[in-house]
Amino acid sequence: MQRKSLLVLLAAASAVILAACGGGGGGSAASAPVDQAGVQRAADLVQGASVRPSDLNVTEPIGKPVPPGKVVDFVSCPAADCNVIAGMLKVHTDKLGWTLNVLTTDGSPGSQQQAFAQIVRDRADGAIYIGIDRGVYERYLPELQANGTWMVSVCSTNPQGNGIDFAICTPDQQRETGRLMAASVISHSGGRANAVYVNVPAFDNLSKLQDEFLASMKELCPACPTASQDVPITALGNGVPQLVVGYLRAHPDVDYVVLAIDSLASGLPAALKAAGLDHVEIVGQGGGDTTWQYIKTGEQLASVPWPYVETYLAGLDSIVRHVTGVQAAPSQLPRFWIVTKNNVAETDLKVDGITPVVIGADAKFAQLWGASS
Amino acid sequence: MTNTLERPAASRPPATERVWTRWATAVSPRSIGAVYILVVIVVVFSIALPSTYPTLATVKQVANGYSITALAALALVVPLATRTFDLSFAYVMTLSGVTAAHFVVHGMSAFAAMLLGMLVALVIGVVNGLVVVVMRIDSFIGTLATGSLVQAFIIFFTNAQIISGVELAGGFSQLAQVQIVGLTGPAVYAVVVALVLWFVLEHTVVGRRIYAVGFNPDAARLATIAVDRIRFGGLLVSAGVAGFAGLCLASSISAGSPTAGTAYLLPAFAAVFVGATQLKRGRFNAWGTLIAVVMLGAGTVGLSLSAAPNYAADMFTGVVLIGALAATGLQRRRIRRG
Numbered sequence: 283m284q285r286k287s288l289l290v291l292l293a294a295a296s297a298v299i300l301a302a303c304g305g306g307g308g309g310s311a312a313s314a315p316v317d318q319a320g321v322q323r324a325a326d327l328v329q330g331a332s333v334r335p336s337d338l339n340v341t342e343p344i345g346k347p348v349p350p351g352k353v354v355d356f357v358s359c360p361a362a363d364c365n366v367i368a369g370m371l372k373v374h375t376d377k378l379g380w381t382l383n384v385l386t387t388d389g390s391p392g393s394q395q396q397a398f399a400q401i402v403r404d405r406a407d408g409a410i411y412i413g414i415d416r417g418v419y420e421r422y423l424p425e426l427q428a429n430g431t432w433m434v435s436v437c438s439t440n441p442q443g444n445g446i447d448f449a450i451c452t453p454d455q456q457r458e459t460g461r462l463m464a465a466s467v468i469s470h471s472g473g474r475a476n477a478v479y480v481n482v483p484a485f486d487n488l489s490k491l492q493d494e495f496l497a498s499m500k501e502l503c504p505a506c507p508t509a510s511q512d513v514p515i516t517a518l519g520n521g522v523p524q525l526v527v528g529y530l531r532a533h534p535d536v537d538y539v540v541l542a543i544d545s546l547a548s549g550l551p552a553a554l555k556a557a558g559l560d561h562v563e564i565v566g567q568g569g570g571d572t573t574w575q576y577i578k579t580g581e582q583l584a585s586v587p588w589p590y591v592e593t594y595l596a597g598l599d600s601i602v603r604h605v606t607g608v609q610a611a612p613s614q615l616p617r618f619w620i621v622t623k624n625n626v627a628e629t630d631l632k633v634d635g636i637t638p639v640v641i642g643a644d645a646k647f648a649q650l651w652g653a654s655s
Numbered sequence: 656m657t658n659t660l661e662r663p664a665a666s667r668p669p670a671t672e673r674v675w676t677r678w679a680t681a682v683s684p685r686s687i688g689a690v691y692i693l694v695v696i697v698v699v700f701s702i703a704l705p706s707t708y709p710t711l712a713t714v715k716q717v718a719n720g721y722s723i724t725a726l727a728a729l730a731l732v733v734p735l736a737t738r739t740f741d742l743s744f745a746y747v748m749t750l751s752g753v754t755a756a757h758f759v760v761h762g763m764s765a766f767a768a769m770l771l772g773m774l775v776a777l778v779i780g781v782v783n784g785l786v787v788v789v790m791r792i793d794s795f796i797g798t799l800a801t802g803s804l805v806q807a808f809i810i811f812f813t814n815a816q817i818i819s820g821v822e823l824a825g826g827f828s829q830l831a832q833v834q835i836v837g838l839t840g841p842a843v844y845a846v847v848v849a850l851v852l853w854f855v856l857e858h859t860v861v862g863r864r865i866y867a868v869g870f871n872p873d874a875a876r877l878a879t880i881a882v883d884r885i886r887f888g889g890l891l892v893s894a895g896v897a898g899f900a901g902l903c904l905a906s907s908i909s910a911g912s913p914t915a916g917t918a919y920l921l922p923a924f925a926a927v928f929v930g931a932t933q934l935k936r937g938r939f940n941a942w943g944t945l946i947a948v949v950m951l952g953a954g955t956v957g958l959s960l961s962a963a964p965n966y967a968a969d970m971f972t973g974v975v976l977i978g979a980l981a982a983t984g985l986q987r988r989r990i991r992r993g
Contacts, residue, residue, distance in 0.1 A: 365815035519918030524720040528959025549908040571819040
C-alpha cells in the first residue's frame with residue numbers, strides 16, 4: 283500500500299515538475315494599430331509568389347556530349363518522399379545512359395556510414411545524399427576525393443567546400459520560404475494575425491526558416507503576436523495534432539498555425555475541428571499530395587512547396603557538368619511559389635509523382651544536358 | 656457431518672460485510688490506482704491551469720485525441736489475455752487504412768472500401784494464427800516477422816507514397832470525423848469495443864477460457880479447453896480491432912499513410928499493460944485499458960496546455976509506465992503469496 287502511494291506521488295510529482303518546466307509563451311491578441319504599409323508589402327509578396335515560376339536558375343547548356351556509363355549513388359532516407367525522389371532521379375539517370383544506385387538507410391548514423399562505405403566501393407562518379415551531417419562521412423572523404431566522386435549534399439547544415447562539392451537546400455536558401463509564410467499569414471489576416479510557429483528542433487536544417495518567419499512577422503506586422511512551439515521528433519506520426527490543439531486551447535487568441543513542414547498537418551484539421559478550433563488557419567511549407575488535398579477542401583490556407591524536382595535535378599546537373607568538364611553552375615533554387623485554393627489545381631501536373639515548382643522543370647534540365655525528354 | 660455442513664456457513668461473513676468488503680476492494684488503490692493517479696493529475700492541473708484545464712473542452716480533447724490509441728490498445732487485450740503477443744497490430748492498422756484509402760481514391764464506395772480494409776486485416780490475423788499457433792513460433796518473434804512482411808507489402812503496394820485525394824474528404828472521412836454528442840466517432844467506437852470485450856471476457860464461457868489459457872495453458876488443456884483455437888481466435892480479434900482502428904486513423908487524416916500505424920505500437924502496449932494493473936489485478940481487461948488511456952491522455956493534455964518542454968510527454972509516459980508495471984509485479988507477488 284505504501285509503495286503504491288509512493289507511485290501515485292511520483293507520477294503526480296513528475297506532472298507538477300514537468301508542468302512547472304513549461305515556459306509561459308504566447309502573446310496576447312493585440313489591439314495595436316495595423317501597419318498598413320507592412321500589410322501591403324506582404325500582399326505584394328504573396329501576389330508575386332502566387333504566379334508559378336516558369337524558368338530555372340540554371341540556363342547554361344552543357345554544350346558537349348555527356349559521356350554515358352557513369353554511376354551515381356543516391357543515399358536514401360527512411361521517409362516515403364526519399365523513395366519518390368529516388369524514382370525521379372532514376373528516370374533522369376536512365377535518360378543520360380547512367381546507372382543510379384539507391385542506397386537505403388534507416389536514418390541512423392551507422393546505416394548512413396555503411397552507405398558511404400558503399401559509395402567508396404562503387405567508385406561512383408557522383409553521390410547525392412539528404413540531410414546527412416558531414417561528421418557521419420568525414421572519414422570517407424579522403425577516399426571519395428581520391429576516387430573523384432562528386433559529392434552533392436542536399437538539405438544539410440554543412441556549407442559547400444572541404445570535400446562537399448555542391449550543397450543545395452542549405453538553411454540560407456530556405457529563408458525565403460519563411461518570409462513567404464509570414465507574408466501569407468499577414469496578408470490573409472489583414473495585419474491582425476496571432477500566429478504560432480510549430481517547429482521540430484531535430485530538423486536543424488530548418489532553423490533559419492523559423493528565424494526568417496519570426497523576423498518577417500516582426501518586420502511586416504509589428505503588432506502581430508507571434509510565438510513558437512517545439513514538438514519532439516517522437517511526436518511525428520500521431521502526437522502533433524494534440525500538442526497543437528493543447529497549445530491553441532492554452533492560447534485562445536492564436537488564429538494561425540504555421541508549420542515547419544507540411545507533414546505536421548497530418549490529422550491536424552480533424553483534431554482542430556473536433557476541438558471546436560476550426561477557425562484556426564494552417565500555413566505550411568513543403569507540399570505534397572495530402573497538403574494539396576487539404577488546400578482543395580479548405581482545411582489548409584496555404585503552402586509554400588519545396589522545389590524538390592529542381593533541387594535534386596540541380597544536384598544531378600552539377601554531376602553532369604563535373605563529368606563533362608564544364609564549370610558547375612552556382613547553387614541556386616528557383617523563385618518560390620505559394621499554393622492556395624486559387625491555384626492548387628496547378629499542382630496536379632507532376633513529374634514522376636512530385637509536383638515541380640517550375641513548370642516542365644524536368645524537360646528543361648534534360649534540354650540543358652542534351653538528353654531526350 | 657453436521658460440522659462439515661455448518662463450517663462454511665459459520666465462516667461466511669454477514670451480507671453487509673461482504674458488500675462492504677467487495678466495495679472496499681473495488682475502490683482500493685490496488686484495484687484502481689490509475690484512477691487515483693488521474694484524480695491527482697486533474698487536481699494538480701486544475702490548480703495550475705484553472706482557466707483551461709478543468710473544462711469540458713479538456714474532456715473532449717482527451718476523449719477525441721486518444722481514441723485511436725484506445726482502439727489500438729483494446730486490440731491487444733484478448734491476445735495478451737491468452738499470453739500471446741501481437742506486435743503486428745500496428746502494421747495491420749496501416750494496411751487496412753491504405754487499402755481502404757486506395758480503393759476510395761479509385762472510385763469505390765467508402766463502405767465497400769472499408770469492408771475490404773477489414774478483410775485484409777483479418778487475413779493477416781489468419782496468417783498470424785498460422786505462424787504462432789500452427790507453426791508454434793514464439794508469438795513475440797512470429798508477429799514481429801509478420802508485421803515486417805506486412806510493412807514490406809505496404810511499401811510495395813503504395814510505392815511508399817501517401818495515398819490521398821479529395822475523394823477521401825467525403826464519406827470516408829465521416830467514419831472518424833463524425834461528431835456524436837461532442838465526441839468524434841472513434842471515441843464512441845472505443846467505448847463500444849470495450850463494452851463488447853468486457854462482456855465477452857467477464858460474462859461468457861469463452862471469456863473464462865481465454866483467461867484460463869493465459870494463466871496456465873497446460874492446466875487449461877487438461878481441462879479440455881481448446882487452447883490453440885482460443886489463441887488463434889485472440890489473434891483474429893486483435894487483427895479485426897486493429898484493422899478497424901486503422902480505418903479510423905486513415906479517415907481521421909483523410910489519407911492512407913504507409914507508416915501511419917507504427918506510431919501507435921508503444922503507446923498501445925503502454926496503455927494495455929497499465930490497464931492490466933487496474934480493476935482485475937494483473938489481468939488484461941478492457942475497462943482498465945480505457946482508464947489507462949484516459950490517465951495518460953489527461954496527463955499529456957495537461958502538459959501541452961501548460962506549454963511544458965517537448966520532452967515532457969515522453970517522460971510522463973515513461974514514469975507512469977514504470978510505476979504501473981512495478982505495481983503489477985507487486986500485485987502478482989502478493990497474489991502468489993496468497
